[in-house]
Amino acid sequence: MSIGYACLTIGVENSQQKSCNLKNATPEKLQEIISNNLNSLESIVDYNIENNIKLFRISSDIIPFGSNPINQLSWWTLYENKLNKIGTKIKNSGMRVSMHPGQYTVLNSPDSKVVENAICDLNYHGKFLDSLGLNREHKLILHIGGIYQEKENAISRFEENYRKLEESVRKRLVIENDDRSYNIRDVLDIGTKLSIPVVFDNLHNKVNPVNEEISEETWICLAAITWKVNDGRQKIHYSQQNPIKKRGSHAETIGIREFVNFYKRVKGENLDIMLEVKDKNLSAVKCILCTGRQKISSIESEWGHYKYAVLEKAPDIYQEIRKLLKNKNEDLALPFYEAIERAMDTENNKGHAINAAQHVWGYFKDVANEKEKNDFVKIQENYKADIKSLENVKSYLWKLTLKYQREYLINSLYFFLT
DNA sequence: TGACGTCAAGATCCG
DNA sequence: CGGATCTTGACGTCA
Numbered sequence: 001m002s003i004g005y006a007c008l009t010i011g012v013e014n015s016q017q018k019s020c021n022l023k024n025a026t027p028e029k030l031q032e033i034i035s036n037n038l039n040s041l042e043s044i045v046d047y048n049i050e051n052n053i054k055l056f057r058i059s060s061d062i063i064p065f066g067s068n069p070i071n072q073l074s075w076w077t078l079y080e081n082k083l084n085k086i087g088t089k090i091k092n093s094g095m096r097v098s099m100h101p102g103q104y105t106v107l108n109s110p111d112s113k114v115v116e117n118a119i120c121d122l123n124y125h126g127k128f129l130d131s132l133g134l135n136r137e138h139k140l141i142l143h144i145g146g147i148y149q150e151k152e153n154a155i156s157r158f159e160e161n162y163r164k165l166e167e168s169v170r171k172r173l174v175i176e177n178d179d180r181s182y183n184i185r186d187v188l189d190i191g192t193k194l195s196i197p198v199v200f201d202n203l204h205n206k207v208n209p210v211n212e213e214i215s216e217e218t219w220i221c222l223a224a225i226t227w228k229v230n231d232g233r234q235k236i237h238y239s240q241q242n243p244i245k246k247r248g249s250h251a252e253t254i255g256i257r258e259f260v261n262f263y264k265r266v267k268g269e270n271l272d273i274m275l276e277v278k279d280k281n282l283s284a285v286k287c288i289l290c291t292g293r294q295k296i297s298s299i300e301s302e303w304g305h306y307k308y309a310v311l312e313k314a315p316d317i318y319q320e321i322r323k324l325l326k327n328k329n330e331d332l333a334l335p336f337y338e339a340i341e342r343a344m345d346t347e348n349n350k351g352h353a354i355n356a357a358q359h360v361w362g363y364f365k366d367v368a369n370e371k372e373k374n375d376f377v378k379i380q381e382n383y384k385a386d387i388k389s390l391e392n393v394k395s396y397l398w399k400l401t402l403k404y405q406r407e408y409l410i411n412s413l414y415f416f417l418t
Numbered sequence: 419t420g421a422c423g424t425c426a427a428g429a430t431c432c433g
Numbered sequence: 434c435g436g437a438t439c440t441t442g443a444c445g446t447c448a
Contacts, residue, residue, distance in 0.1 A: 007424095017425080017426080018426075019426055019427070019442095019443095020426090021428080021443085023442095059425095061425085065443090068443090102423080103423075103445075103446085104423095105445090106444095106445060106446080109446090111445090145446090146445075146446055148447095249423095392436095395436085
């Protein structure tokens with residue numbers, strides 16, 4: 001039903017997350033970062049609302065060192081107004097958010113210090129969602145942890161330590177199969193025994209399967225049983241293998257044909273699907289537009305974002321898409337994104353890249369001063385002569401985009417896709 | 419002891 | 434000096 005993305009955005013203004021080192025983490029520095037990060041979170045929530053994205057994972061780093069004793073700020077009171085404002089936007093728009101402590105939060109460690117840290121960390125995550133005023137449908141996702149040579153004992157320790165968690169954390173906690181230690185069968189057994197909802201992760205299940213014969217649909221049905229009414233809709237994680245990286249690495253973008261097939265197969269309309277993918281919000285918008293009825297205007301607006309990136313890669317596909325968008329009465333989302341994917345998969349070509357850069361330059365040629373005109377000519381020549389890279393050319397154009405505040409270009413993915 | 423994963427910050431280099 | 438490019442950090446497990 002809802003499709004969403006994790007933590008960061010591409011091409012969204014004022015959504016940057018900041019961080020700092022432990023040794024620089026003064027109260028002043030921490031406050032500055034928290035203030036920035038909450039402003040960014042609000043921008044992201046606004047963006048999600050505008051783009052009909054109803055599922056989002058909030059970064060664990062939203063509060064720097066949120067569970068480290070170095071951070072003694074009571075950020076939930078210092079930023080109470082801001083947190084309420086953001087929480088209200090989330091609730092009023094029907095958005096569902098989550099948080100996901102990473103691979104270093106380990107509840108079942110034999111080392112009691114590690115367990116203590118994990119509990120602190122879960123408390124921090126729970127407190128953040130509480131401070132937004134959100135109910136228990138807004139989940140905290142956790143992996144089971146390590147094996148330590150004795151899986152049975154490791155699982156018992158997970159169960160023991162789970163029971164020690166505060167109710168405010170337990171009510172949100174859901175568990176997920178991972179790519180090396182605990183497969184979906186293990187996690188379903190634990191979830192069933194302790195009444196913890198289970199998140200099925202399709203790529204982890206491919207990398208660390210129980211049994212190749214059992215289908216994804218079957219596992220999703222079995223996981224469904226662990227979700228009770230006040231947990232909200234069943235959630236799953238979806239990602240695709242990056243073809244050039246090692247097994248388990250997330251793809252740059254979600255291949256839309258494969259996703260749509262998956263969505264039909266597993267009856268995705270009954271699920272909340274969290275995408276784990278490098279291009280973040282871009283894949284979320286793509287998957288949302290390809291699984292529902294769309295107005296032509298949404299596709300046209302997407303074309304506005306992608307067009308110069310496509311022109312840079314493949315002028316022929318650029319023309320093909322222009323032609324495609326003239327069919328105002330058909331459902332264009334799928335063929336549109338398939339064409340975008342083909343274009344972005346195309347090998348770089350200097351001539352095409354220069355052609356696109358000149359199109360973009362068109363936004364400045366009337367306002368640019370003499371030095372800027374000369375610099376653009378020079379950087380183009382240096383690019384042709386292999387002295388400068390395409391990234392250098394584009395970062396020069398980005399500088400001009402910001403200087404002359406060209407709104408259309410600020411929202412263009414030309415500068416963010418490679 | 420280093421790889422793993424992730425992203426910005428910090429450090430260094432270059433013209 | 435500003436910008437580009439590289440290295441580091443912060444976490445715990447496992448080989």
